[in-house]
Amino acid sequence: MATLHHYPLCPHSRFARLALAELGRVVDLVEERPWERRESFLALDPAGQTPVLVEDDGLVVPGPAVIAEWLDETTGPAEPERRLMPAEPAARVEVRRLMGWFLGKFYEEVTGYLVNEKIYKRFVSASAGGGPPDMATIRAARANVRYHVRYIGFLAQRRNFLAGEALTYADLAAAAHISCVDYLGDAPWAEDEAAKTWYARVKSRPSFRALLADRVPGMAPPDAYADLDF
């Protein structure tokens, strides 16, 4: 069976898990703590970041966007109903734009800060940059997430899903990242009703169940986190 090296509260890992589940791919999950920079993990992928998918034949597929393209090329055409990318190139531009928005911009402005400050720094020694969270950084992330949630709401009011009529990687990328923010209690759901309704729909999908059951020891999510009706 293929293996996904992931970390439960890594938003990029969550995106890969959602994509695999939506496409009906069952994989072994192996937890990797990327901040440990284990040599055998770096040997798989020198970038040393989760997620990394290792296929049955040993092919290493590293990183969320590369995994998404690989899964689309190898499973998409045979399963048009489950496919997470449109078949038409111009429509794929919009999916990739939004996938890049959430995997890149949202990560740099929100999830990267929050996950690092609130989770990774708990596990790293002070000499290696660990310690208590930096509140100025967390405040910046909390300010940034508001305009991203409004952007999700803007898209969700105009379209059935974020990139168009059908569920695509754009929704999974946005929902994977928002789910980490929500776990940490920092999702500003009062900001935008359309964004909240969109997220409730996506997190109700069977592919989301395993994510909502994950817990970081010593850090419980808010009550509404796993509540499908909020």
Add this chain to the structure above:
Amino acid sequence: MATLHHYPLCPHSRFARLALAELGRVVDLVEERPWERRESFLALDPAGQTPVLVEDDGLVVPGPAVIAEWLDETTGPAEPERRLMPAEPAARVEVRRLMGWFLGKFYEEVTGYLVNEKIYKRFVSASAGGGPPDMATIRAARANVRYHVRYIGFLAQRRNFLAGEALTYADLAAAAHISCVDYLGDAPWAEDEAAKTWYARVKSRPSFRALLADRVPGMAPPDAYADLDF
């Protein structure tokens, strides 16, 4: 004719220009200064970053990776000899891994710092974050670029081009970013002979000519920058 909104010393714009030239696509170039955050540019793409390709029919294709995939899907299959991605999915994984390495990791650790400190900050007022370059940031970028150059050398010693036998987006992404570092006089060519030889080959390609002719007013590149034999 299609239009590419670009900035001459933006490494992602250079990547898009190289890709277009290699594929034989002639486009109008329009200079955009992304730090100005012009409203009509933000209306094209809310991320507000160069490059943005606008096709004849008005389709907006934003960002280097999205442009690369779009060009491959629309021109690649019809022109297998010029194509910048392999046809086989497993080989595409390696091209995308390295393209992501240079467009992402290299940018975050090297070109993002250098271009911001040495170029963009010259054009921005002090109250908006402009001013003289921060030397600590530049030193960090100069330290980081050394291991990236060694990694290019490691790949170039084992393969004809970075991702395999043929020229791909991996080479263009690496060369576009290195060309900005080289313009700024910060490319550590003494670090790795194989990397230097690989770069000399790539920058000798006709697609590179227009890039090597670009100049930022008031900031000349080192003599060897546009010398095809170093």
